[in-house]
Amino acid sequence: MRNRWLVPVGAIAATLVVAACGSSTSTGSSSGSGSGSSSAAAASGSTLSTMKVGGATLLTNAKGFTLYWFVPDTSTASKCNGSCAHYWPPVHGPVTAGSGVTGTLGVITRSDGTKQATWNGHPLYTYIADTAPGMAKGNGTNLSGGIWHDIALSGAAAPAQSSSSSGGGGY
Numbered sequence: 001m002r003n004r005w006l007v008p009v010g011a012i013a014a015t016l017v018v019a020a021c022g023s024s025t026s027t028g029s030s031s032g033s034g035s036g037s038s039s040a041a042a043a044s045g046s047t048l049s050t051m052k053v054g055g056a057t058l059l060t061n062a063k064g065f066t067l068y069w070f071v072p073d074t075s076t077a078s079k080c081n082g083s084c085a086h087y088w089p090p091v092h093g094p095v096t097a098g099s100g101v102t103g104t105l106g107v108i109t110r111s112d113g114t115k116q117a118t119w120n121g122h123p124l125y126t127y128i129a130d131t132a133p134g135m136a137k138g139n140g141t142n143l144s145g146g147i148w149h150d151i152a153l154s155g156a157a158a159p160a161q162s163s164s165s166s167g168g169g170g171y
Contacts, residue, residue: 048067049100051133056153056155057100057152065130066135090124092114094107
């Protein structure tokens with residue numbers, strides 16, 4: 001008899017959990033308004049900018065997160081899908097050039113049908129380990145089947161990381 005109250009309480013708790021999960025996924029990476037994920041914030045913004053990192057001026061998104069290109073990509077196709085795209089969020093296109101941004105901007109269609117911004121024929125990404133503007137932790141890393149490079153508009157690129165295929169969440 002005394003355990004009868006557990007069933008209704010359990011059902012209410014399950015309903016609250018489902019409701020909370022449903023609302024947390026609605027923030028999505030397209031708006032960048034979710035505070036729980038740096039990759040969501042890093043992937044948002046339709047105007048590209050620049051930022052001085054070390055001795056280089058790097059291409060960034062509107063929030064100051066470093067943009068990267070992936071060696072295996074082609075000018076028409078991204079080779080970073082699935083778990084790779086979790087760690088290296090694609091920059092949604094189209095984008096516009098802010099002050100100081102040089103090069104040719106474009107858009108490709110990814111295998112899932114979404115649009116991805118390109119710079120000089122390179123599909124653009126941010127990196128989940130860059131948790132604040134002005135970081136370039138992904139430069140020179142060999143992850144997800146290839147080398148990642150930041151985009152230095154002037155000066156030398158940020159120093160390459162010393163780690164190779166280990167790290168980044170074990171993918």
